[in-house]
Amino acid sequence: MIPSSSSSVSWLQRFLVAAWFLGCGCLQGLSAASTVKVNISRVEDAVNFHIYYGQTFKVIKNAIDTRSYLLIQDNSRMASRTKYCTSRIKSFIIPLSNYSVDAELFPVSFFEVSINRFSGIRVKPSWCFRDLKRVQIMISILEGLLDVQLLGLLGSLKGITADSVASPCVLKLCEGGGAEMINKSNPQQFQQFSANFISNTDLAQACNFASFAPTSESLPLQRAEWIKYLGVYANLEYKANQVYNAVKENYLCLARVAASKASSVKPTVAWMEYNDNIWSFTTETLKMKYVEDAGGENVDESIGKITYNTSNPDDLEQLHAILCTVDVVIDGTNTSDPTGYTMSTFVENVGVADTSCFAFLANQSLWRYDKRLQNASNTLDWFDGAVSQPQLVLADLTEALFPTGNYTTTYFRNLAKEESVVNITADMCDRDTSTALEPTIIPCS
Secondary structure, three states, X not given: OOOOOOOOOOHHHHHHHHHHHHHHOOOOOOOOOOOOOOOOOOOOOOOOEEEEEOOOEEEEEXXXXXXXXXXXXXXXXXXXXXXXXXXXXXXEEEOOXXXXXXXXXXXXXXXXXXXXXXXXXXXXXXXXXXXXXXXXXXXXXXXXXXXXXXXXXXXXXXXXXXXOOOOHHHHHHHHOOOOEEOOOOOHHHHHHOOOEEEOOOOOOOOOOEEEOOHHHOOOHHHHHOOHHHHXXXXXXXXXXXXXXXXXXXXXXXXXXXXXXXXXXXXXXXXXXXXXXXXXXXXXXXXXXXXXXXXXXXXXXXXXXXXXXXXXXXXXXXXXXXXXXXXXXXEEOOOOOOHHHOOHHHHHHHHOOOOOOOOHHHHOOOEEEOOOEEEOOOOEEHHHOHHHHOHHHHHHHHHHHHOOOOOOOOOOOEEHHHOOOOEEOOHHHOOOOOOOOEOOOOOOOO
């Protein structure tokens, strides 16, 4: 049947009108609990947390601290009646009005990612319109308000235990007094916050402590998906989904491009570190996955020994022999002076006088992941921004394995080319701290 020309409402308008009436309670006899759940997140890749939804609450099950977090909507009857604080379950009222973080190896970059949130007006049941024209006008206003506020969760950060972070905008927030410095040894100071996010679950926890542990995951995308964990606390699942989907799509695209670049003989990568006269090749799943996704082959798949003592002549000879077979070296040695760590430092630690057989040096492919750091505290952005945006790490490694010369790496610096570190300061924050950070999407085709 052809619609009558007298009908002035499209199917989309009808849908929006119906949604409006449902939202304002105009349909009599409809239970207040019968809500349409469109703002939800489903965990796809991460393994250490799960999300479940009720009508007026959410539950996060955290496999790291084995707790369940009951998140209760602030406008529900349950909010004023329910409070849990046990070894098994904790409750929070959401969206959080403010929060604090324990800055120790804490990836604060997750809190900066862009969030769209509508918070303009509250709908009252008395605003039910039987006049279709007035309803259409109101819908137009609502649609406009949905786009006018671009918020980041960083604006709600009101407390932090230290300024040892690798985020320029968090440093700016701290220097400007937007976030109070909290003494970890005084638990009473945390009571003023709706939640205090921590990464070290071995610490004693107050009722408002919530563990946030993306680095507990083994794979890059698993870590990045913890953006959804935070989105749940702010009722911002829809945007968290958008951010993660964009990061994941970009990462997978870059991996496909890298795979197409890899020939039958992939570049061999030695990801290694030095400590107390011992060189060790990495067995960390995360790092090995990055190498594989960048189109390379990990050296430890072809050798039977992982550690080599430079004080032992036989070990040292074997180490030199292995290094003569690799194409790329990533030196992950921990140092108190990243700025002073150069190619000479690496050569000295390897204990070799003649480097002529080292193809990775001849081809200028000796790397470290300490390019971005806050000098004052030696805090590497590798443990912060690289966790929330793994696509940038993959793009860096792809450039290391298949150099083009027209890509500037974010986290990796080339010691063989004498690249220096980038000192992160508050002056590098080029936006208001209440404005959100957009994830960086690398061109990929």
